[in-house]
Amino acid sequence: MFAMSLDDLLSRVPFLKLGKPAPRVAVVRLEGVIGGGGPSFSSRLTLITVADRLEAAFKRRGISAVALAINSPGGSPVQSAQITRRIRALAAEHKVPVFAFAEDVAASGGYMLALAADEIFADAASIVGSIGVVSGGFGFPEAIARLGVERRLYTTGPRKAMLDPFSPEKADDVARLREIQTGIHTYFKDMVRERRGQKLKAPEDILFTGDIWTGAEAVGLGLIDGIGDLKTVMQERFGKDVKVHLVGERRGLLRRRLGLASVGGGVTGWSDALIDSAERRLAWARFGL
Numbered sequence: 001m002f003a004m005s006l007d008d009l010l011s012r013v014p015f016l017k018l019g020k021p022a023p024r025v026a027v028v029r030l031e032g033v034i035g036g037g038g039p040s041f042s043s044r045l046t047l048i049t050v051a052d053r054l055e056a057a058f059k060r061r062g063i064s065a066v067a068l069a070i071n072s073p074g075g076s077p078v079q080s081a082q083i084t085r086r087i088r089a090l091a092a093e094h095k096v097p098v099f100a101f102a103e104d105v106a107a108s109g110g111y112m113l114a115l116a117a118d119e120i121f122a123d124a125a126s127i128v129g130s131i132g133v134v135s136g137g138f139g140f141p142e143a144i145a146r147l148g149v150e151r152r153l154y155t156t157g158p159r160k161a162m163l164d165p166f167s168p169e170k171a172d173d174v175a176r177l178r179e180i181q182t183g184i185h186t187y188f189k190d191m192v193r194e195r196r197g198q199k200l201k202a203p204e205d206i207l208f209t210g211d212i213w214t215g216a217e218a219v220g221l222g223l224i225d226g227i228g229d230l231k232t233v234m235q236e237r238f239g240k241d242v243k244v245h246l247v248g249e250r251r252g253l254l255r256r257r258l259g260l261a262s263v264g265g266g267v268t269g270w271s272d273a274l275i276d277s278a279e280r281r282l283a284w285a286r287f288g289l
Helices: 006-011 046-057 079-094 110-112 141-146 170-197 216-223 229-238 253-258 266-285
Strands: 022-032 063-072 098-107 119-122 127-129 213-214 241-245
Touching: 022 046, 022 141, 022 229, 046 079, 046 216, 063 079, 063 110, 063 229, 079 110, 079 170, 098 253, 110 127, 127 216, 127 241, 229 241
Parallel strands: 022 063, 022 241, 063 098, 098 119, 098 127
Antiparallel strands: 127 213
8 A cells, every 4th residue: 555645636537637728818899980970889989888898807807918909090089098098007916918809990099999908919011000199171151142142140159169160260260170189199299108118119209190000000009019910920929829818898799880770760860870881991091001
């Protein structure tokens, strides 16, 4: 007879062998124009539409990281910042590293979302950057004059109808808009400085012009950390057996693509949907997509 340790005994019982579980990464897709408004509100990226998925991703038991798959031309700076802050808060609460992966585009607000990650990756041909603020509109005062239309506008404040498209443009209105844009731009730049810090490799008069770069160029500028796709990078970090789990969306692909999640019936619903779709199409077209 000889003595056998408990470990030796357990190792000889096959059904008691407990293998180390494979590392797991929760993936959240952040795709589309950022911001609410229009009939297809739920097809856009807002804190409301992504909050549940973010919570579910970070609360998954035993995850090694959360990965953000980003494909967005930007949009609302407020919604971009709110989503970014929520991701950082969840990362701090659950002590989980975050990785961002730019697909076709992570520009403007889309790049702001990427700043929520501890490390940012992209394809060599991805479009990255656009650290700036843009406002656009149309002016119709001459057009309505030719049509014989009389503009009637009543306000209780001199700026209440600022930049009204049916009234002549005023220099002080434009100056006020510039002030607002400058404030938002400063907020964006501060976020880039905070999140990228010493990783930035180019002067600010290059980085903060609103210009865009390919992923390959963005690495050299320090805007991203490397070139790579989600699965490959996660395997390099956590091993070949890493399990990548996509945190599902509630709406179907066709419904999401058509932007019809909350469109009402009738002519008005369809016309609003077409206008909203055109606006989203223009947002992507800025980047040749």
